[in-house]
Amino acid sequence: MRYQEKYTNGLIANFIKSFWEFETADKECHYEILPDGLFDLIFEIRNEQISRIFLTGVWTKQIKISIPKDTRLIGVRFKLIAAEYIFKQSIKTLKNTKTELPKTFLGAQNQPIGDFEKFTSSLSQKIHYSLKKIKEIDSRKFHLFQMLYQLRGEITVKEISESIFWSSRQINRYFNDRFGFSLKTFCNILKCNSSFSQIANGQLFPEQEYYDQAHFIKEIKRYTGATPKDLYQNKNDRFLQLLTLREF
Structure with a gap:
């Protein structure tokens, strides 16, 4: 390929x-x-x-x-x-x-x-x-997504709410109505995804993102169906993103 x-x-x-x-x-x-x-x-x-x-x-x-x-x-x-x-x-x-x-x-x-x-x-x-051509973009939403993608999920719902002056309840309603999941789920997905490049290159326990090894393995398996070790081994080139992230 x-x-x-x-x-x-x-x-x-x-x-x-x-x-x-x-x-x-x-x-x-x-x-x-x-x-x-x-x-x-x-x-x-x-x-x-x-x-x-x-x-x-x-x-x-x-x-x-x-x-x-x-x-x-x-x-x-x-x-x-x-x-x-x-x-x-x-x-x-x-x-x-x-x-x-x-x-x-x-x-x-x-x-x-x-x-x-x-x-x-x-x-x-x-x-x-x-x-x-868009007349106006909601500044709260604009800054919300800027913050989420820049910090890759490493921020709490409370911190986001206080930063953009938008209640956590309203943000979660927006996420569920527009995307079908909560803000917390989205943060967890971003945090999980940010660890893929480290996993692809053999670092099976990112140093900052998770409380401990057990929590890390549990969260990775929740969103990928595999353990960090399985992702790293990537048998039969099963996981496409891991192929594109590995440094040869």
């Missing part, structure tokens, strides 16, 4: 973490995707044409996927605030699943899909233009 990822910057980085491309060769690939606190727009390309477009929800557990042979996937990895200000909808019903979108979505059928850089640059321009 071939994989690459391009990170964003500027205004759009508050809504999109990165663009990625994955390509299979002459056989079908089977992987498990682990929670990362994001949701994806995925363009499936076969025979140099867009065959399908998917919008996923947020994964709160490991998800098994199969990718057909001779297939390219180009994805946009969105932060949660994008659900409201780019897609303008709740993605609660998409939690741990996906839905198919029209192949005309974002004018994709007219985009240079054969060139990853040109395709993602064109998408960036379209999304950036739509963001500039």
Whole structure:
């Protein structure tokens, strides 16, 4: 398989973490995707044409996927605030699943899909233009997600509430209504995901994020279905994210 990822910057980085491309060769690939606190727009390309477009929800557990042979996937990895200000909808019903979108979505059928850089640059321009047309973005939500992604879940619900002057009850109602889970669950997912790069490179007990080894193992297994040791060993290249994080 071939994989690459391009990170964003500027205004759009508050809504999109990165663009990625994955390509299979002459056989079908089977992987498990682990929670990362994001949701994806995925363009499936076969025979140099867009065959399908998917919008996923947020994964709160490991998800098994199969990718057909001779297939390219180009994805946009969105932060949660994008659900409201780019897609303008709740993605609660998409939690741990996906839905198919029209192949005309974002004018994709007219985009240079054969060139990853040109395709993602064109998408960036379209999304950036739509963001500039938004009259107002709720400052509490904007700062909420900035804080969560920067600190990668290493903050309490109380600290967040006090920082942005938004009650914890209201924040949790917002999360459950929009995404289908609580703020605390989201913080735990971000914290779990932040440990993957350390695990991939053999550090099976991150020094700061968890109280002790038992708590660490319990939390990792809750969201990935595997122990840190299983993730590190990654038998049969089972966990796709661990493959892309390992330093060779």
